Amino acid sequence: GNSVTQMEGPVTLSEEAFLTINCTYTATGYPSLFWYVQYPGEGLQLLLKATKADDKGSNKGFEATYRKETTSFHLEKGSVQVSDSAVYFCALINAGNNRKLIWGLGTSLAVNP
Amino acid sequence: ETGVTQSPTHLIKTRGQQVTLRCSSQSGHNTVSWYQQALGQGPQFIFQYYREEENGRGNFPPRFSGLQFPNYSSELNVNALELDDSALYLCASSLGSQGGEKLFFGSGTQLSVL
Numbered sequence: 001g002n003s004v005t006q007m008e009g010p011v012t013l014s015e016e017a018f019l020t021i022n023c024t025y026t027a028t029g030y031p032s033l034f035w036y037v038q039y040p041g042e043g044l045q046l047l048l049k050a051t052k053a054d055d056k057g058s059n060k061g062f063e064a065t066y067r068k069e070t071t072s073f074h075l076e077k078g079s080v081q082v083s084d085s086a087v088y089f090c091a092l093i094n095a096g097n098n099r100k101l102i103w104g105l106g107t108s109l110a111v112n113p
Numbered sequence: 114e115t116g117v118t119q120s121p122t123h124l125i126k127t128r129g130q131q132v133t134l135r136c137s138s139q140s141g142h143n144t145v146s147w148y149q150q151a152l153g154q155g156p157q158f159i160f161q162y163y164r165e166e167e168n169g170r171g172n173f174p175p176r177f178s179g180l181q182f183p184n185y186s187s188e189l190n191v192n193a194l195e196l197d198d199s200a201l202y203l204c205a206s207s208l209g210s211q212g213g214e215k216l217f218f219g220s221g222t223q224l225s226v227l
Contacts, residue, residue, distance in 0.1 A: 042220055043219050044156070106154070
């Protein structure tokens with residue numbers, strides 16, 4: 001079946017550090033891949049997406065590249081800020097699962113000044 | 114602000130009780146999806162309503178039920194509450210049932226079952 005595996009948190013970084021949050025997936029066919037972010041006390045927001053192999057999604061300094069050969073969609077940011085502290089979810093959607101989102105467990109990020 | 118509002122924001126119930134959670138979708142959206150997010154977990158799909166009819170259901174028992182109204186707002190009802198039902202319940206609206214990037218989430222209702 002379809003599944004998403006994220007690296008476990010919490011991740012704690014100092015401001016301006018480099019961030020990587022790993023995400024790998026299992027899916028039949030060609031899923032679309034997403035990163036969502038959940039800031040404290042708020043709902044989930046789409047951060048970025050990629051719909052086909054080798055696509056790179058980017059937003060707010062975050063990037064992720066759809067790697068079909070390694071079934072990965074790792075999230076990266078070159079210089080994190082305190083305001084990036086949140087929980088990050090990797091997710092996929094696939095025509096094979098009636099186009100419903102399948103989510104990872106989430107990775108909590110805390111950025112210290 | 115996504116335009117999706119959920120009420121109440123917090124709720125405390127006891128085992129065996131029933132609960133109704135409400136969601137107002139973003140203007141122009143005709144589809145509502147409900148998710149359960151337990152502490153430290155990713156959201157789990159409960160069901161989706163498209164134009165007032167259930168349009169897909171996740172792996173939840175029948176005591177989880179829903180409604181969508183002509184104005185596309187929605188309710189999630191849970192009967193015979195169990196301790197494991199304690200979670201954040203998220204509503205997401207969209208135009209059409211395709212999901213993915215076109216979902217707009219509310220801030221959720223935090224349900225505690227004692």
